[in-house]
Amino acid sequence: MGAPYVHPEVLVSADWVEQHRDDPKVRIVESDEDVLLYDMGHIPGAVKIDWQGDLQDQLVRDYINAEKFAEICARSGIANDTTVVFYGDKSNWWACYAFWAFKLFGHADCRIMNGGRQLWVDEKRPLTREVPSYPRTQYTPSEGHEERIRVFRDTVLEHSTSGKPLLDVRSTKEFTGERTHMEDYPQEGSLRGGHIPGAVSVPWNRAVNADGTFKSVEELKAIYEGEVGLKPGDNIIAYCRIGERSSLTWFVLTYLLGYAQVRNYDGSWCEWGNLVRVPIAKGN
């Protein structure tokens, strides 16, 4: 065994989840790209929270407000002191995105199930189609941590101009500008291809193993510190296409490596690549 993660408590194993399935202080939440997966079978006791249908405002491109968030928690049986464990498809992209959104709203105890949905399925652990219902909770909206974990375009521009660390976690072809959208995601494209000047390319998937679990501290440090040259105290902004893959990188840097100042640009390339007159760099 190598060195432990800096905040090992935020990452739980599938075994831990099985042991805490009936723990009233724990709520398991599935968050997926494919919205039908939960209905095909989920971890017994898990509820579904969809980033698009539940957490996004349906009119303005933004997250819902704190009151709506409190309502989602209340109906899902999540109280302010509940331990919320997220898991999902695609190596936990959307689980990390939901985790990040819960932190935006200031929820205290959030965790990720290492390996996500696919590993659970591959290990032939129990799945059910039964949708649980929990007694409604009282959920008090709290202050939230938006300024600590989320940035908007003006800050990103300032970050780029002053040469502070920017991580582009999209695929290499998106970074160089060869593609204006992620391979196979043309519906979230943009008018211009390339990257934010000064950004370094570190595709999100370098942080995970083939089975969807996170790499070890040594492996992660070799990438983010050895190759990229980041330091734990750096003021870092990560971005991708709409902010879901970069929330995985944000999770890795913040919790597994213990970096104190990492923020996610959730406008990401879908916004930057469509903005008039912002600087863009192409190639490597």
Added chain:
Amino acid sequence: MPNTLDSIIAELADADRQERIELLIDFAKNLPPLPDRLAEFKDAAHRVEECQSPVFLFVELEGEQVTIHADAPIEAPTVRGFVAILVEGLNGAQVEDVLKVRDSLIEQIGLPEILGMLRVRGLTGVLRRLKAEVTRAAIARSMGDSAPSTGSA
């Protein structure tokens, strides 16, 4: 519009939200496997570029009659279910009938309500690709090329 697709549309349109989810999952589970002779052609030429998940479409014509084979991963049940609806609904239909299917099919079967607008756009790509493949096969045939489009890889 061909009768089979019509009855699928009617069934889905009458269903409530949860029933529609169940039906889509059933379609996804029941998509027939690709015949062995086509499985080796799961390559870029038969892949639907517009779609988030690896979706493969194969179109064959016998006279005016269209045969569709398709594959998509079970880990992406939404697109697999939609592909299965097209396969079941349009297999054996006439070229003209396939080309008459409109993008609004996706609204008719109530998918935006389940999936949200962002997610259904990839499905439109599958339908358009299917129609493009049928058109291509029909043109190839009218130019005297009798080889099935699946052989072109």
